[in-house]
Amino acid sequence: xxxGSILQQLAIAHEQSPRPLRFGVYYKNTLVALCHALEDSIxxxxxxxxxxxxxxxxxxxxxxAERYQELAxxxxxxVIMAAAESGFFEHxxxxxxxxxxxxxxxxxxxxxxxxLIILSPTYTAMVLCQELSPSDYGAAGLPKTDLERKxxxxxxxxxxxxxxxxxxxxxxxxxxxxxxxxxLTAQVKDIVAAGDSPLPEDLSxxxxxxxxxxxxxQEDLIANQHPEVAAAQQPVLDVNLVSNKLQAFVxxxxxxxxxxxxxxxxxxxxxxxxxxxxxMLDLPAWQLKRLKLAGWLHGLVALPITENLxxxxxxxxxxxxxxxxxxxxxxxxxxxxxxxxxxxxxNGQGIPAGIAGEAIPLESRILGLIAHFDRLxxxxxxxxxxxxxxxxxxxxLGECQTEAGDRWEPKLVETLTLLVMGMQQGLSLPIxxxxxxxxIWLLDTPQAAEIHTAEANRNYIYGT
Amino acid sequence: xxxxxxxxxxxxCLPGADLEDADFVGADLRGINLAGANLTGANFSRANxxxxxxxxxxxxxxxxxxxxxxxxxxxANLMQADLTGADLRGSNxxxxxxxxxxxxxxxxxxxxxxxxxxxxxxxxGADLRGADLRGVNLTGANLLGADLSYAxxxxxxLNQANLEEADLQGANLAGANLTGANLLCAELAGANLTGANLTGxxxxxxxx
Numbered sequence: 126x127x128x129g130s131i132l133q134q135l136a137i138a139h140e141q142s143p144r145p146l147r148f149g150v151y152y153k154n155t156l157v158a159l160c161h162a163l164e165d166s167i168x169x170x171x172x173x174x175x176x177x178x179x180x181x182x183x184x185x186x187x188x189x190a191e192r193y194q195e196l197a198x199x200x201x202x203x204v205i206m207a208a209a210e211s212g213f214f215e216h217x218x219x220x221x222x223x224x225x226x227x228x229x230x231x232x233x234x235x236x237x238x239x240x241l242i243i244l245s246p247t248y249t250a251m252v253l254c255q256e257l258s259p260s261d262y263g264a265a266g267l268p269k270t271d272l273e274r275k276x277x278x279x280x281x282x283x284x285x286x287x288x289x290x291x292x293x294x295x296x297x298x299x300x301x302x303x304x305x306x307x308x309l310t311a312q313v314k315d316i317v318a319a320g321d322s323p324l325p326e327d328l329s330x331x332x333x334x335x336x337x338x339x340x341x342x343q344e345d346l347i348a349n350q351h352p353e354v355a356a357a358q359q360p361v362l363d364v365n366l367v368s369n370k371l372q373a374f375v376x377x378x379x380x381x382x383x384x385x386x387x388x389x390x391x392x393x394x395x396x397x398x399x400x401x402x403x404x405m406l407d408l409p410a411w412q413l414k415r416l417k418l419a420g421w422l423h424g425l426v427a428l429p430i431t432e433n434l435x436x437x438x439x440x441x442x443x444x445x446x447x448x449x450x451x452x453x454x455x456x457x458x459x460x461x462x463x464x465x466x467x468x469x470x471x472n473g474q475g476i477p478a479g480i481a482g483e484a485i486p487l488e489s490r491i492l493g494l495i496a497h498f499d500r501l502x503x504x505x506x507x508x509x510x511x512x513x514x515x516x517x518x519x520x521x522l523g524e525c526q527t528e529a530g531d532r533w534e535p536k537l538v539e540t541l542t543l544l545v546m547g548m549q550q551g552l553s554l555p556i557x558x559x560x561x562x563x564x565i566w567l568l569d570t571p572q573a574a575e576i577h578t579a580e581a582n583r584n585y586i587y588g589t
Numbered sequence: 590x591x592x593x594x595x596x597x598x599x600x601x602c603l604p605g606a607d608l609e610d611a612d613f614v615g616a617d618l619r620g621i622n623l624a625g626a627n628l629t630g631a632n633f634s635r636a637n638x639x640x641x642x643x644x645x646x647x648x649x650x651x652x653x654x655x656x657x658x659x660x661x662x663x664x665a666n667l668m669q670a671d672l673t674g675a676d677l678r679g680s681n682x683x684x685x686x687x688x689x690x691x692x693x694x695x696x697x698x699x700x701x702x703x704x705x706x707x708x709x710x711x712x713x714g715a716d717l718r719g720a721d722l723r724g725v726n727l728t729g730a731n732l733l734g735a736d737l738s739y740a741x742x743x744x745x746x747l748n749q750a751n752l753e754e755a756d757l758q759g760a761n762l763a764g765a766n767l768t769g770a771n772l773l774c775a776e777l778a779g780a781n782l783t784g785a786n787l788t789g790x791x792x793x794x795x796x797x
Contacts (some may be wrong), residue, residue, distance in 0.1 A: 126794065148794040149773045255794075259774075263791050265750055277774050277794040293742055309638050364733075409657065409694040410676035410716075555718070555738065 127234035131179075132255045132278055132295050144389045148279055148385050149372070151254055154272040155365045159280065160241045161207045162338035163250045164196055166331045167243060173201045175244030175312050179254065180228075183210030190218040197221050200314055201245075204298065204305070208236045220495055227249045227301050235297055239276060242291055244313065246320030249287040250331070254278030254452050270353045272362065280372075283380055286319065292406075310581055323384045328377055329447045333372040336453055339366045354560040374451055375421050381447070382424035396420030397496045398544070405540050406491075419463040423496050425451065430522050462486065467493040470532045482534075494533045495539060499526055515549045595621070595729075624661075738776075 126133040132148075152158075167174060176196065180186040186193075186207045194217065197203045202223050209228040213219065219226055229236040237258070242251045254276035258266055270276050281287065291313055294458040300307030311327045325331060343366045345351060347361050354362065375392075382391040399420040403413045424449040465477065466489035474482030501521035509517065522545045529538040548554070592608075594600045597614045604622055610630040618633075622642040629647055634654040641660040650669045664684045671691040678696050684704045692707075696716045703723040705732050714730045715735045722737075726746045733751050739759040747766040752775050759779040765791045774794040 145778070145796060147776065147796065150774050150794075257793065261773075261791050261793055263771055263789065265751075275773075368734075410678065411655065411674065466737065 127237055127255060128319050129235035129299060130238055130255055131290065131293050132238060132253055133143055133234075135253065135279070135290060138289070146199065146279055148277050150365070151276045151278065152272065152365045153274040153311040153363050154346075155339065155369050156239060156252065156254060156276060156360050157272075158338040158342040158366070159335060159369060160198070161192075161329070162335040163241060163243060163246060163252065164192065164431070165338075166248065166250070166334055167196055168199050169330070170245070170248040170325075170327065171199065172326075173199065173243035174248060175202045175204075175291070175309065175386055176200050176299075177204045177205070177240060177242040177291065177318060179240035179294075180205065180237060181236055181239060183207045183213035187212055187216060190216045194218045194221070195225070197224050201316075202309065204309070206240070206298070208233075225302075225305050227298055227305070229301075235251045239278075240290075240294065242294060244287055244291050245315055245328040246316055247322060249284045249325055249333070250280075250282050251287045251290055252278070252280040253290060258418075269355060269358070270351075272354055273358055274349060280376075281384070281490070282331070282376055284323060284325070284330065322435060324380060328380070329450045332373045332377045332414065332447075333450045333453060334452070336370045339370045339373075342366055351495055355509075370454060371457075374425070374454075374457070377447060377450075378422045378424040379577075385424070386500060387507065389501050391499060391503060392421055393556075395492070395496050396433065398499060400491055401554060402491050402495060402537075402540055402544060408487075412488070415459060415463070416491060417533060419460050419467075419488055419492050420495070422451065422460055423464050423492055426467060462528070463488040463492060466481040467488075467496060469493065470535045472531050490534050490537055494525060494537050497533075498522070498541060500527075518545050520547055 126136060136146065136148075167176065178186075180189070186205055187210075193205070194204060197218065200223065200561045202225070203221075203442045204225045204227060205219070206229055208211065209226075213228070214226060218224055233382070233469045237256050239256065240252065242253070243249060255278055257275045257277070262268070262275070295306055295309045295313065298309065332544055343363055346354070346363055346366075346532075379389075379392045386392075391532050394415050397420075398415045406457040408416065448461050448465055451457050463486055466480070466485055469475035469478060469480055469485045469489060471482060471485070471490070473479055497519050501524055502517055505517045505520055506514075522542060523540060525533060525538055529535045590745045591600065592611055593617070595603065596613060598617060598683045601620065601637070603626060603735040604624045605731050606623065606731050608623075608626055608628050611628070611632070613633045613636050615634070616636045618636055618638050618641055620640045621638070624642045624644045626643075626646045628651055628759050629649045630651060631648070632652040633656050634652050635656060637657045638660045643660050643665050644663045644761055645665060646662075646669050647666045649666050651667070651671075652676050653670055654673045654777065655674045656672070657673070659676060659678055659680055662680055662682045662685050667690050668686050668688045669690060670687075671706045672695050673691055673693045674730050675692075675695045677700050678772055679699045680697070680701070682700055682702045682705050685702070685706075687705055687707045687710050688705070689709045690711070692710055692712045693713050694716075695712070696712045696785045697720045698716050699720060700717075702725050704725070706726045707727050709729045710727070711731045712733045712735050713731050715732070717735060717737045717740050719738075720740045722740050722745055723743045725742075725747065728748050729749045730747070731751045732755050734754045736750070736756045737760050738756045740760045742752050742760050742762045743766055744764045746766050747770050747794045748766050749791045750767075750770045753771050753773045754775060755772070756776045757766070757780045758776050761781045763781050765782075765785045767787050769789045772795050773791050775792075775796075777795050777797045
């Protein structure tokens with residue numbers, strides 16, 4: 126990371142945080158689609174945001190300047206950072222009253238960065254990346270085409286992170302233009318005062334747009350709309366697009382979970398617990414992976430409100446749209462099916478289908494129990510901050526045990542009991558934020574034969 | 590026909606058999622003994638080979654896509670084999686030859702691979718959590734997004750390997766050769782790099 130770059134400042138600020146940031150690799154092809162989707166969401170959100178964009182060089186801005194004219198009309202303020210090249214100041218977009226230009230010194234590390242930061246009371250998003258230097262490409266060699274240029278960094282919808290970055294960016298802008306810094310600082314103050322929503326409005330619509338735009342890029346690659354990209358390189362770009370489609374969903378699920386539990390690691394905890402539980406049940410590798418991905422995405426369905434639960438601020442009807450968004454990716458349909466049925470009850474009294482027993486997909490039964498257990502653990506940890514974790518686990522387990530046979534499959538509650546015993550004796554779970562690249566395999570639908578084998582194994586496990 | 594009898598589970602003991610290019614797609618071959626057999630080019634995709642004895646078997650260019658291969662593979666030859674999505678959790682692959690094998694998204698969690706040769710193997714997205722990879726040759730291997738957390742990689746050869754976005758959290762890389770390797774955005778928190786050779790290694794965005 127370049128010293129003094131915004132990415133590096135973000136990394137340093139989060140070095141000691143309980144949830145370290147994980148940077149990803151992005152090809153320019155992916156970044157263009159991602160940024161266009163996030164920018165176009167400004168037009169549909171009517172949120173009048175502050176937009177800060179860093180383009181490296183004036184010529185990259187000029188390629189987008191026509192689009193930015195439309196974006197400026199729907200924005201409170203647009204700031205463009207780039208190392209000026211001819212036409213930078215002259216373009217009609219540059220002349221607009223609410224567009225400010227920052228002519229970056231070519232030696233400024235920020236001139237190697239690609240930012241899109243959107244802050245408003247109802248819509249927040251950001252992309253923060255840095256380009257590899259020619260020597261960083263190493264043995265693989267320099268990219269042959271513009272679309273293959275490689276960046277690394279981070280993107281998110283999370284309002285708190287976006288606000289943090291806006292403040293870093295404004296401080297940097299202040300080195301060039303102190304009066305603009307003052308104006309922007311005042312605007313941020315107004316936006317923060319006006320926004321009390323922890324979650325962007327219409328998040329599922331924005332995520333759907335991101336997925337659609339990445340899909341279009343992928344189709345363009347497949348249809349060879351970019352003959353300049355060598356055939357050998359196309360799968361690499363393709364994987365990067367697919368993994369970002371999945372990341373869009375995971376980010377949405379994480380954010381919903383964060384808002385409803387207050388725990389930024391809730392999603393990772395559920396995924397790790399579900400995987401260990403699957404291992405204890407000796408599920409085959411493909412089913413474990415599917416279970417883990419469903420764990421990452423389970424937050425897309427709000428749990429039904431009961432007296433034992435922290436009341437979710439989201440009515441379940443509106444969240445169905447998040448699951449529908451998932452179905453836009455054909456290979457995620459199995460996951461959508463699992464998380465849709467995680468709220469069924471073993472006795473058939475649950476929702477949405479009211480199915481009972483083994484008619485409920487096994488992964489849904491596991492996930493429902495684990496998500497409920499984790500939610501109780503988080504709730505008790507907040508209510509009883511001085512209790513040791515062993516007691517909190519025991520209490521949460523106790524609640525699950527009282528509902529065995531009604532809400533939960535008794536065998537699964539027994540397995541959870543063993544898991545909790547293990548945790549009380551020092552078993553630690555590898556709770557890590559999702560690594561999306563390795564998650565791609567999860568998207569492959571297993572062959573019918575594998576499902577058959579899984580059912581056979583399952584009967585073997587339960588002796589039926 | 591012998592092949593049908595094997596597929597139906599009637600014949601379980603075939604050490605050293607010649608079954609080149611045989612078709613065992615989806616077959617239930619749990620516990621079969623094929624030690625030292627010639628299985629070159631055979632197709633075991635989605636078959637169940639749990640606890641099978643394949644020590645020293647020749648599986649060169651075999652198809653093992655999605656196969657349950659939690660088996661005994663000591664010294665087996667899997668050169669150029671396709672093991673995409675195969676389940677090798679806890680398997681014994683010590684000294685096996687996996688040169689240029691396709692191991693995309695394969696599960697090797699807790700497997701024993703010490704002394705195996707994985708030169709130029711494709712291990713994209715593979716799960717190698719806690720695996721014993723001591724002294725393994727992974728020169729030029731593609732480990733993009735692979736999970737190597739808590740794996741033992743002591744003295745491993747990873748020169749020119751692609752470890753982009755790989756998870757090496759808590760891994761032991763003591764004495765590893767990472768010359769010219771790509772660790773862009775890799776996760777290295779808690780990894781032991783004592784005595785590792787990092788000449789020309791790209792560590793941008795890596796969480797150390």
